[in-house]
Amino acid sequence: MEIKKNPKSNLENYSKIFMQIGLVLALFVTYAAIEKKTYDRTYGDLGTVNMNAEMEEDIPITERVEPVKPKTPPPPAPEKIEIVEDEKEIEETVIESTETDETVAVEVEEIEEVEEVEEVIEDVSFMIIEDVPVFPGCKGNKAELKKCFSKMIQKHFLRKFDAELPNELGLSSGKKKVYIGFKIDKNGNVVNINARAPHPKIKSEVIKVMKQLPKMKPGKQRGKPVGVKYSIPFTLIVE
Template sequence: MNIKKNPKSNLENYNKIFMQIGLVLALFVTYVAIEKKTFDKKFADLGAITMNADMEEEIPITERVEPEQPKAPPPPTPEKIEVVEDEKEVEETIIETTETDETEAVEVEEIEEIEEEEEVIEDVPFTIIEEAPVFPGCRGNKEQLKKCFSRKVQKHYSRKFDANLPNELGIAPGRKRILMQFLIDENGNITEIKSRAPHPRLEKEVSRVLKLLPKMKPGRQRGRNVPVRYSFRVRLDVE
């Protein structure tokens, strides 16, 4: 036999009503809490409090005691000064005059003349000489004269050197170098010719060519004629 429930006794039908009642109560409690007024509490007057007397402390008065400094010893008593009578005779020194009398003859020592040795100036490199030697026909300032000198020497070498000699000597083909050096003395003459070449015959040929150089105007250093050393090199292409 099934038990029949009364539909009015089913509480699920009142869920919405309960929820609305709970919401209204919550809003009411919130409103009352917000609107409630509070007042500051008043305390009884305790009267004036005097704390100055308690805070004042008795501070004892102290005196500053300075340390005693050691006393300096008294100065020593001066020794007894004896007075001595001046009985000694002082000898006077006589200063002789250095002036000579015109009547007296004055002896004069003989003065030896010392010959000054001439300053020997060694040869100066062509690159640092003050006034370079001048090749005949060159003109201009110092720098132009130097360039003209080098150009004229190389031109002279090219014209006088036997270009067929390397082939006649059977030197291996290729590019060779010949180093040359000579000195232009104080008179402008060409001296001390030196050379370095791949063959002794070439060195002799170089000496022959350089001996044919004309006489130069000598170089000058500190206003004096000085020997000037000049060196250069050429490339020789042997076929």
């Protein structure tokens, strides 16, 4: 036979309530401990101490005394005053005038005249001349004038040169080189003609032909007429 307990006598049913009551009591004790007021321990009335009394000092009142400067005595009066009569002649300094008079001859140093040396520009190559010589009939800009000049020189040589001369001289067949050089002077004349050819007679013929070139407009460098050197090669075909 089992013994049955009364459900009301079972304490486990009230465990949560006991825990809550315990928690409330713990919080109350903690709060009371925090809120408890404490007072400093007193040792009786020692009276009040005035700290300012010790800090105050009697500062004597001083007065600034300016030093007394000694008075400078006046200079002693001269014992006797002598009166000097104005009898001495004073020499006056004469300042000479720098202005000249028309009646006075003035020496003038001779002024040497310095002759201006004209800048001499040597002969310039046809390839670098600023303003090229102009062959009669050529027009255009600098590049066109250069091209026209070379073309007219070749045309003049082919028209004037005796093409049968190389064959008459009995030269071997083939191409023969002829180098020609000359200068157009400041007046536009063709001068200083020289040639290099395979035969002396051909050289003479070349020089004769180049002497027949017309007068040209001279070339210019820095705006001044100058001599212009020109060279050109020719090829002769010998049959």
